[in-house]
Amino acid sequence: MSDVILDVKNLKKYFKTSRGLLHAVDNVSFTLERGKTLGVVGESGCGKSTTGRAILRLIEPTSGEVWFEGTDLTTLSERDMRMKRRELQMIFQDPYASLDPRRTVKQAIEEPLKYNKIITDKYDRDDRTVELMHTVGLAERLINTYPHELDGGRLQRIGIARALALNPKLIVCDEPVSALDVSIQAQILNLLEELQEKMGLTYIFITHDLAVVNHFADEIAVMYLGQIIEKAEAEELFDNPMHPYTQALLSAIPVTQTDDRPQRIILKGEISSPIDPPDACRFAPRCIYATDECRASDPAFREMSPGHFVACHRCRQVGKGANEA
Amino acid sequence: MNQESLLEIEHLTVRFEVDGDVIRAVNDVSLSVSEGRTLGLVGESGAGKTTTALAALHLIQQPPGIIEEQSRIRVCGKDILNMNQRELSRTRGADISMIFQDPMTSLNPVFTVADQIAESIYAHVDCTKKEAYERALNMLEIVGIPRDRASEYPHQFSGGMKQRVVIAIALACNPKVLIADEPTTALDVTIQAQVIDLMKTLKQKYRTGMILITHDLGIVADICDDVAVMYAGRIIEQGTLREVFNHTLHPYTEGLFNSLPDIKNRKAKLIPIPGLMPDPSNLPEGCAFAPRCRYATEECRKTLPVLQPFEGTHQTACLAYSRPGEDFVLERNRAK
Numbered sequence: 001m002s003d004v005i006l007d008v009k010n011l012k013k014y015f016k017t018s019r020g021l022l023h024a025v026d027n028v029s030f031t032l033e034r035g036k037t038l039g040v041v042g043e044s045g046c047g048k049s050t051t052g053r054a055i056l057r058l059i060e061p062t063s064g065e066v067w068f069e070g071t072d073l074t075t076l077s078e079r080d081m082r083m084k085r086r087e088l089q090m091i092f093q094d095p096y097a098s099l100d101p102r103r104t105v106k107q108a109i110e111e112p113l114k115y116n117k118i119i120t121d122k123y124d125r126d127d128r129t130v131e132l133m134h135t136v137g138l139a140e141r142l143i144n145t146y147p148h149e150l151d152g153g154r155l156q157r158i159g160i161a162r163a164l165a166l167n168p169k170l171i172v173c174d175e176p177v178s179a180l181d182v183s184i185q186a187q188i189l190n191l192l193e194e195l196q197e198k199m200g201l202t203y204i205f206i207t208h209d210l211a212v213v214n215h216f217a218d219e220i221a222v223m224y225l226g227q228i229i230e231k232a233e234a235e236e237l238f239d240n241p242m243h244p245y246t247q248a249l250l251s252a253i254p255v256t257q258t259d260d261r262p263q264r265i266i267l268k269g270e271i272s273s274p275i276d277p278p279d280a281c282r283f284a285p286r287c288i289y290a291t292d293e294c295r296a297s298d299p300a301f302r303e304m305s306p307g308h309f310v311a312c313h314r315c316r317q318v319g320k321g322a323n324e325a
Numbered sequence: 326m327n328q329e330s331l332l333e334i335e336h337l338t339v340r341f342e343v344d345g346d347v348i349r350a351v352n353d354v355s356l357s358v359s360e361g362r363t364l365g366l367v368g369e370s371g372a373g374k375t376t377t378a379l380a381a382l383h384l385i386q387q388p389p390g391i392i393e394e395q396s397r398i399r400v401c402g403k404d405i406l407n408m409n410q411r412e413l414s415r416t417r418g419a420d421i422s423m424i425f426q427d428p429m430t431s432l433n434p435v436f437t438v439a440d441q442i443a444e445s446i447y448a449h450v451d452c453t454k455k456e457a458y459e460r461a462l463n464m465l466e467i468v469g470i471p472r473d474r475a476s477e478y479p480h481q482f483s484g485g486m487k488q489r490v491v492i493a494i495a496l497a498c499n500p501k502v503l504i505a506d507e508p509t510t511a512l513d514v515t516i517q518a519q520v521i522d523l524m525k526t527l528k529q530k531y532r533t534g535m536i537l538i539t540h541d542l543g544i545v546a547d548i549c550d551d552v553a554v555m556y557a558g559r560i561i562e563q564g565t566l567r568e569v570f571n572h573t574l575h576p577y578t579e580g581l582f583n584s585l586p587d588i589k590n591r592k593a594k595l596i597p598i599p600g601l602m603p604d605p606s607n608l609p610e611g612c613a614f615a616p617r618c619r620y621a622t623e624e625c626r627k628t629l630p631v632l633q634p635f636e637g638t639h640q641t642a643c644l645a646y647s648r649p650g651e652d653f654v655l656e657r658n659r660a661k
Contacts, residue, residue, distance in 0.1 A: 043513035043514065043515065043516075044484075044513055151601055153601070181369040181370055181540065182369070182540060182581060182584045182585060183369060183580060183581065183584045183597055183598035184369075184597070184601075185584065185597075186583075186584035186585075186595040186596065186597035186598075187597040187599075189586075189595055190594075190595055190597060208513060208514065210514070210588075211543075211585065211586045211587075211588055212586055214586060214588055214591050215586035215587075215591055215592075215593075215595070216586075234591060235591065238588070238591070248515055249514060249515060251518075252514040252515050252517065252518040253514065253543065253588060254517075254541055254542075254543020254544045254546070254547055255543050255546065255588060256542045256543050256545075256546045256570060256582065256585065257546065257570075258546055258566055258567050258570050258571060261546070261547070264518050264522070266515075266518055266519060266522055267515045267518075267519070270483055270485060270486070270516065271483075
């Protein structure tokens with residue numbers, strides 16, 4: 001726990017809706033060491049993207065603290081936050097939607113340099129743009145092309161170049177490869193890995209793809225209905241999942257082997273409503289192990305073995321459930 | 326293939342002519358599906374999977390699409406490409422049905438889900454509207470939606486539930502062939518597992534012949550009996566699931582496997598396929614995969630490989646296997 005770059009404490013984001021308070025992110029806490037990758041996984045609507053955005057204050061958190069290198073980001077003025085955001089960048093899911101169709105590759109990549117007045121000289125900026133294109137593996141000849149002329153993989157490289165332009169320390173990657181074909185997906189994952197090694201970047205990697213997160217992350221946090229329900233080192237989480245939801249999630253990963261296929265745990269029903277959730281385990285309605293206790297109180301997030309946290313009343317009993325399969 | 330084929334596609338070739346460009350979407354594709362079998366049609370976006378599927382229902386817009394003359398498609402023995410409009414509407418839905426990728430956009434927002442299922446039954450089966458509605462309720466139960474949700478509208482359902490409704494519509498008239506175009510891509514993993522489970526049950530219970538279009542090799546391994554891999558509009562490898570997955574022959578198929586993160590070995594380096602799929606309006610002269618292939622030679626860039634039979638039903642289109650004096654084995658198979 002030597003070099004903590006990010007320490008998130010009790011982060012909450014509630015949205016007011018006509019039917020009540022929607023608990024999008026509910027009491028999320030974690031720490032992240034410099035140079036590491038935290039994978040955040042969960043199904044759509046579980047609050048993983050909202051968590052990423054609330055950390056960067058792209059949406060204002062309802063309450064909680066976000067300590068980044070000794071500064072609580074939630075206390076910064078808007079102006080100071082804008083300065084700080086140079087160090088915290090984001091890569092978005094859909095490279096087709098996150099770039100302005102009327103701007104060339106050059107304009108897109110130099111925009112953050114221009115806007116933040118990092119490099120004011122036009123020619124120096126050109127040099128830096130070309131340098132960034134090299135870094136992310138874009139051919140220089142593409143400098144004056146428009147997004148519609150490029151494929152998804154190249155567009156995502158532009159998104160990465162933009163994020164790198166200001167030499168950030170932390171990058172929130174929100175489903176950066178979900179929109180890409182597998183062969184291209186591997187290219188982008190390898191690029192992100194190289195960049196991390198070269199520049200000492202820290203990543204929060206948000207995804208629904210467990211195979212990808214297993215490959216990519218050092219630590220994994222599993223979210224369900226706004227809460228982190230299990231967190232551990234990637235290897236530990238995959239070898240020894242304790243929460244029944246994590247077990248089901250892992251068993252649902254499609255694997256390519258044709259024989260000895262693992263037994264799937266098929267969950268009944270669907271994610272329940274995040275609006276005014278009751279004081280109970282949110283997974284209980286779908287959980288085969290649920291008891292009255294689970295329906296009566298929300299389980300605490302406890303450390304079951306060093307570094308392995310679980311929020312489940314019955315995880316001692318559930319324990320090795322997945323390994324039987 | 327001794328069983329009778331429900332769907333037979335032979336030499337299907339489809340091109341689109343747009344603004345003077347000729348896009349060769351599907352080139353000489355042949356495949357067949359028999360009763361109770363599921364064929365996985367695999368490939369990246371733009372490989373021609375969906376165009377092949379749409380052609381099987383004769384749903385390609387003409388123009389701009391042109392189905393070339395040598396193409397033959399038989400659905401339950403009938404030539405679908407030469408049917409009139411009346412015959413077509415009778416065949417679609419009854420003999421062959423399709424599930425589209427996005428359940429959010431393939432339902433009509435202003436009709437209840439049961440009405441949408443009943444509509445398809447009423448159109449194809451000789452029955453009263455009331456009987457059709459009653460059958461629609463049964464269909465809902467088969468796909469695991471409680472009857473009391475029958476009078477709800479699509480927006481009241483989640484993505485997984487909507488996909489079940491779409492499946493119910495496709496299956497309402499008990500089609501002999503079902504084409505599912507990325508049926509689970511828009512769904513979360515646990516919901517995806519539910520839908521795949523449902524499709525497996527249907528296949529066993531009703532012996533439906535299926536084509537499953539997907540880019541997810543894990544899903545293919547889960548549910549398919551046969552596999553055809555497409556690249557740039559051509560089938561480049563074809564065979565049973567075990568043949569293609571365990572004795573891979575084509576370098577592109579190998580590349581697909583190498584690009585996937587391995588759950589068992591988390592630190593294994595991903596080996597991406599370099600470059601991009603060629604533009605279908607400007608296909609290279611030789612093998613379309615040659616520019617990205619680590620085994621390619623000068624000959625590959627000049628000569629177009631055709632599907633060659635190997636053991637069993639396994640076929641692949643790769644020149645490396647016919648190089649004189651060389652016993653070519655893919656890297657993937659060397660370790661074994």
